[in-house]
Amino acid sequence: MSFDWVTFGFQIVNVLLLLAILRYFLFRPVANVIARRQAETDAALEAVEKAKAEAKAATQKAQAEADATAAARQDVLDQARKDAEAERLALLEKAHAEAEKIVSDGHAAHERNIHENKAQQMARVRDLAAAIAERALTAQPQDVGSYLSRLVASLQKMPPTERGALLKGGNLTLMSAAPLSDSDLALVKSALAPFEINPEFSVAPQLIAGLELQSDSGAIRNSLAHDLEQITEAMRDDGPD
Template identity: 40%
Template sequence: MTFDYWTLGFQAVNVLVLIWLLHRFFWKPVAAMIAARQATVATLLDEAKAKQAEAEAALAKIAATKAGLAAERDAMLATARKDAQAARETLLAEARAEAEALHATAKAARVRAAETLKANAIDEAQGLALTIAGQLAARLDGPATDAAFLRWLVEGLAALSDTERTALAGVELELVSAADQDSPVQDRIAAAITNALGTPAKLTFRTEPALIAGHELHAPHFSLRNSWRADLDRIAAALGEKGDLSDAA
């Protein structure tokens, strides 16, 4: 085997020329293209990072907005619940007040009706008592009945204090009787009153059948009622006091 140095030299020259050509016309443009592509990629990466930062900022803003909306919604719901509770309490208070007013009105109506019934019953009882008293008085011995009421009148005067009897001594007194009194009876009545007062009495006489039976003694600032009608009035007043109505319902 022989080695041709000329062939080796030409091949070496060809390789050097090929390397120079590649370096001159291929590696520089390729390197430039690679550098440009790298710059472009770097720019795109920077833009992508900027977009990512913007996206993250937008997401953070959206999250903050959502949190604010949630807080606002919670506040609105709390306010709505509070307003609803206040409205409910107001309605309940108004309903209670209206119910109490209705109850009070019904109670007042019941009391008025009961008082009316009581007054009517008392009036009827008084009328019946007057009728019965009149019928009984008509059947009793008139002089004996007058004597009994006169005795009670004198006892009433005797029960007064000395000062009260002295004050009546010089006063014009009116004696009212249920029946007409003749002169002898008037003299007897005047004597009994004078004896009770301890001094002569100044008497005028008047008849009032509404008394049913008995005598009453009146002065400008004094009255001593001693008649059947006065007894009935006292009984009716006592019934009215004991019959005071109360409604606790």
């Protein structure tokens, strides 16, 4: 078999023509596209890096401005605290001075008026004491039976719940201003029998006169001492004529 150089030459020419055609119509456009895409990619990366740098710079600027604002705000707050403290101290000093002046003026006025008012006050006290004693003695019962009637009436008028709490409370005690005689004691027990109670009996001279019932849950005041207290309070509320 002989080698055909002519055919081989034609094939070489065909290959060279094919490569030339491919280079012109394929490789060059593809290379241009790749170069253009690479340029676009580089431009995008450059834009991204630029944006990052700008964002970083903006962040640093904003942080610096925030730090400066915080420092300025802190300075303002510190100055405001100092001003407020100074004003508070000044007001306290002024208030103390005014209070001392008021106290001093009050003492001076008191000293000026004490001698003038002493006689008037003593007269008012005497009049008040006489009026209290007169009212109390006028309305006051004269015997144990009368006080006992008032005590029973008070028990009957009490709401059932309040009365039950009083009578069932611990340390239920009937107090009298003086020791009760046997007859008075029997009268008291008979009057309290409907309430089904058995109180302890105690002597309380501070009552002056009367009978009072008390327990850990409450009390019924029924004595001359209590009447005097009520009359005194009423006359204080009424004031001088």
